[in-house]
Amino acid sequence: MNIGIIGCGNISDTYFNSQQIFNNINIIGCSDILEGLADSKAEKYQIKSYSVEGLLKNKDIDIILNLTIPNVHKDVTIKSLENGKHCFSEKPLAINFKDGLEIQKISQEKNLIVGCAPDTFLGAAGQKARSIIENQEIGKIVLGTFNIMSHGMEDWHPNPDFFFKPGAGPVFDLGVYYLTQLINLNGPIKSVQSISGTALKERTITSKPRFGEKIIVETPTSLLGTLNFQNESKIQFFCSWDIWKHTHTNMELYGLEGSMIIPDPNFFSGDILLSNKDSEWNIIKNDDMLLGTPNTIDNNGSKIANYRGIGLSDMIDSILRNQKPRCSIDLSIHVLETMEAIIKSAETNHQIILKTKPEKPQYFNETDISKLKF
Secondary structure (H helix, E strand, O other): OEEEEEOOOHHHHHHHHHHHOEOOOEEEEEEOOOHHHHHHHHHHHOOEEOOHHHHHHOOOOOEEEEOOOHHHHHHHHHHHHHOOOEEEEOOOOOOOHHHHHHHHHHHHHHOOOEEEOOOHHHOHHHHHHHHHHHOOOOOOEEEEEEEEEOOOOOOOOOOOHHHHOOOOHHHHHHHHHHHHHHHHHHOOEEEEEEEEEOOOOEEEOOOOOOOOOEEEOOOOOEEEEEEEEOOOOEEEEEEEOOOOOOOOOOEEEEEOOEEEEEOOOOOOOOOEEEEEOOOOOEEEOOOOOOOOOOOEEOOOOOEEOOOOOHHHHHHHHHHHHOOOOOOEHHHHHHHHHHHHHHHHHHHHOOOEEOOOOOOOOOOOOHHHHHOOEO
8 A cells, every 4th residue: 555644754754764664664755834845855765745735636645644743633634534545643643532533533434544653552562561461460450650751842852832732741742652552551541530730831942943942831731640441440640841850660550469560652662570469570571572672773872672653554454454453543532532631630620531432452463563574
């Protein structure tokens, strides 16, 4: 199936390079509202550059890969569907639940598939943790916690404005990885209760090239609360861009027979710590798994596993097999509803009961993965 990219920013290189990892990703065209940017990517990857309208109308393209900024995800996805194309979008699916439902309705009417990042939960850490839970190694999950704590993006990102607008903030930008991972591991969420705060109403950019410019903060930068899952487990969260340093782990799950510490779900791999009841922590490595083997160097010079694009590859395979993709619209809408509920619960000081209840994504075994990799 042929793919056309709309949005040629930094993340597009990762998807272009995924063609060297997964055997069914074939990008034949790209576009961007900045024509020069699309032209440069087209030249770099030896494909054709189009206008956005031209790419949408191209009859050779089967799937639109939507890599635009969050507040236009909905419009680009709907235009893709209206032009008879499947669509895979970067996260989040849309900036509110209502828009997500509109996308779902149109996709059903058109009988076209919409998938959505993040796909990091399909990586080695997420699938190894899933197998540990399903093998009852820590028993029934009853409690848990996850933490997203930093001082925000204005110190390193060249254009950090959109991180502080509605549809972003720590929950929509990073919480999406944690919530998706938790649903993969623990099933759907029943209700949300939260509080929020904003330490600074204005942020000063200290990165280049806009050093010293001011950003008006338009969304909460700290959100704390509890997720109540359909299986009756309770998971506490602390999401903040108002913290310089801390010693909290990324994610922990507590079962009746033991505990598990799960690495940052923004990444595909990382060590899992497992304890049976009150025993010492046992380190579970997963870097020998197909989506855990280090294959790139990060900004700090460390070798990491980066297999972004596996969600798109799985979607292509699922379309051809007439199956539901693992990064399904049902999953992404549930995550979107949860994120919006976190914001609304804090605004109203009320618990929010969720309407959606997706099935857990199908477990991704090594045999299935091997069919998609070179």
